[in-house]
Amino acid sequence: MTINPFTYHVEESEIADLKARLALTRLPDQAPDAPWAYGTDVGYLRDLIAYWRDGFDWRAQEAQLNSFTQIKVPIAGIDVHALHVQGKGPSPMPLLLLHGWPGSVFEFLEIIPRLTDPAAFGGDPADAFTVIAPSLPGYGLSFRPGQPRFGIRQMADIAAELMTALGYDRFGAQGGDWGATVSTSLGLHYAERLIGIHLNFLSAIRRDPALYTDPAPEIQQFAAQLRHFGAEETGYQMIQGTKPQTLAVALHDSPAGLAAWFVEKFRTWTDCGGNPETALSRDQMLADISFYWFTGCIGASFWPYYDRLHSPWMVPEGRAMDVPLGYAEFPHEILRAPRVIAEKTFSDIRRWSVMTKGGHFAAMEQPAALAQEVTAFFREVR
Numbered sequence: 505m506t507i508n509p510f511t512y513h514v515e516e517s518e519i520a521d522l523k524a525r526l527a528l529t530r531l532p533d534q535a536p537d538a539p540w541a542y543g544t545d546v547g548y549l550r551d552l553i554a555y556w557r558d559g560f561d562w563r564a565q566e567a568q569l570n571s572f573t574q575i576k577v578p579i580a581g582i583d584v585h586a587l588h589v590q591g592k593g594p595s596p597m598p599l600l601l602l603h604g605w606p607g608s609v610f611e612f613l614e615i616i617p618r619l620t621d622p623a624a625f626g627g628d629p630a631d632a633f634t635v636i637a638p639s640l641p642g643y644g645l646s647f648r649p650g651q652p653r654f655g656i657r658q659m660a661d662i663a664a665e666l667m668t669a670l671g672y673d674r675f676g677a678q679g680g681d682w683g684a685t686v687s688t689s690l691g692l693h694y695a696e697r698l699i700g701i702h703l704n705f706l707s708a709i710r711r712d713p714a715l716y717t718d719p720a721p722e723i724q725q726f727a728a729q730l731r732h733f734g735a736e737e738t739g740y741q742m743i744q745g746t747k748p749q750t751l752a753v754a755l756h757d758s759p760a761g762l763a764a765w766f767v768e769k770f771r772t773w774t775d776c777g778g779n780p781e782t783a784l785s786r787d788q789m790l791a792d793i794s795f796y797w798f799t800g801c802i803g804a805s806f807w808p809y810y811d812r813l814h815s816p817w818m819v820p821e822g823r824a825m826d827v828p829l830g831y832a833e834f835p836h837e838i839l840r841a842p843r844v845i846a847e848k849t850f851s852d853i854r855r856w857s858v859m860t861k862g863g864h865f866a867a868m869e870q871p872a873a874l875a876q877e878v879t880a881f882f883r884e885v886r
Contacts, residue, residue, distance in 0.1 A: 505669040510574040510585065512566060512645065514798045519562060522759055522797060526557040529760040540771065540778070544764040552767065553760055556790050565791040568613055576645070579665050581652055585645035586638035586666065587612070592621040593632030597699065597886045598672040599878075600663060600690075601637040604681020604705075605805055606766045607865065608644045610792045612637050615867045618875035625872075631879045633676075638666060640682060642804035644795055653804060655811030656682070656818060660689035664697065673697065676882055680705040680866055682808050689818060691827035700828040700854070700885040702878050704866045708819050708849050709841045722842040729839055737772070737838065740765075745809035752803030759797055766793050773864035775836035783869050819849055830855035830881030832874060836863030855881045 531546050539545035573590070576583040587609055590596065599619065603611050612635075618625050619633045639646035641654040641662050654662065663686060667675050676699045677687040685707040691698050713730040716723050743751050755762045767780060767789060774783035796802050812818075819825065829850045833840050835858075843856055857877055862870035 506578060507669060508576045508583075510576045510645075511570050512574065514562065514566060518798055522794070523557050525759050526553050529553055529758075531760065540768075544768045544771075549760065549764055549767065552763060552786065552790075555786055556759070556763065556794075560787065560790050560794075562791075562794055565610070565787065565794070569610065572613075572616065577666055577669050579662050579669070580641070580654070580658070582641060582646060582648070584638055584641065584662060584666055585609075586636055587616065588670065589616055589620050589635045589637075591619075591632035591634040592623065593629035595630070596620070596632040596634040597882060598667065598670075598675035599633040599635050599882070600667060600675055600677040600687075601635050602663070602677065602679035602683030602686050603637070603640065603643070603867075604679065604683045604685075605643075605808070606769055606792065606796070607681060607683075608792050608795050609637050609639055610788070610795055611865060611867045615871040615875050618871060619878065622875075622879065625875075627879065631883055633878075633882070636667065636670060636672070636675075638663065640686070642807055643801055644799050647799055647801035647804050649800065651804070653807040653810075655815060656685050656689050656808055657693070659686045659808070660693060663690060664694050667697070674699055676700050676702065676886070678702040678704075678878055680864065681707065684708075685808070685818065688825055691825040691829075692819065692823075695825075695827050698827045700830065700882060701825075702830040702832070702855075702881050704832045704834060704874060704877075705837060705864065706831065706839070706841050706846055706849070708825070709839075709845060710817060711839070716845070720844075723845065726839075726841050726845060733839060740769075741809055741813075744806040745813035748803060748806035748810055752806065755802045756800060759793075762797060762802065763790075763793050766796075770865070773836070773838055774869055775834070775861055775863040783863065784865065788868055824849055824851040826851045828852050828854045828885045830857075830877065832857045832859055832866065832877040834859045834862035834864070834866050834870070838864055854884060 534546040679687040684705040688708045713727040716727040771780040776783035
């Protein structure tokens with residue numbers, strides 16, 4: 505299988521087109537009551553758009569991405585893009601690092617050096633990983649117009665094939681959001697190849713609050729989380745999972761619309777106290793949003809939601825994943841199942857850590873803390 509070196513470059517004409525569209529943005533009025541009460545605050549978005557147009561340096565973000573070794577590998581009829589960063593240590597362990605939505609490989613730019621070169625951060629070179637961080641099929645640079653769409657099981661198959669192409673028979677996997685779901689699918693279908701799995705989101709746990717009738721306080725607290733999430737926070741899932749093409753037209757055409765759709769999640773899902781920039785910098789948010797814009801992948805990125813709503817639950821009833829699991833629970837994660845529930849889906853939990861700060865985008869919000877947890881878990885199973 506051909507492994508092609510890759511460097512990313514956005515044409516100047518595309519950057520000029522983006523700025524021209526931003527200059528012509530037409531924003532709605534702000535609904536009454538508190539800012540952010542009904543979604544993205546218009547005043548905040550206006551300032552962010554102005555910065556995106558006049559202050560944001562895409563070339564700096566592009567250069568940071570290109571500072572890592574990148575490859576493209578033809579698998580399943582598409583060119584799969586990945587960062588492939590060799591570890592610095594006596595025996596680096598291959599680690600598949602998987603992003604989610606609305607994330608991308610830009611989530612990992614600060615955590616990768618901590619994993620590949622622990623000695624540079626005061627750690628032990630024996631803990632080093634060789635990191636393989638693909639753009640999920642249909643996302644970022646693993647997308648081209650007109651290509652097939654892929655569900656979670658297919659993404660897991662492609663990830664496993666990528667690791668085979670790179671010569672890694674056994675490896676670890678780490679992820680949050682869809683990256684956690686793909687990692688879990690790998691554990692279910694490729695258990696013999698997985699050294700272990702580390703997650704910062706337990707996406708495979710069923711989300712029907714009616715399933716959790718035990719009166720124990722921690723169980724009822726989780727059921728209450730599910731009821732709130734289902735009532736107030738799943739609108740994006742329903743439209744992305746039922747009418748993804750309609751939404752894709754709007755967000756593919758309007759960078760302001762794309763930013764509004766993403767920034768609301770960056771605020772709601774991070775440990776930010778109401779201001780997303782206390783958790784993520786403007787440049788971090790806009791690098792990710794720009795990556796979606798320039799690659800044109802927004803429509804394809806919705807496909808896992810459609811697949812999930814129109815397929816059986818990924819973990820069959822009565823089955824559990826038995827690959828060794830490590831889990832880091834960040835306090836502002838969107839859902840936080842107690843261990844007693846998680847043990848029904850993951851039968852071999854080796855490490856369960858409750859973190860003090862951070863949310864859904866842990867690799868960006870708390871790269872040092874997440875790297876320490878990943879390292880500590882795999883130190884015991886590698």
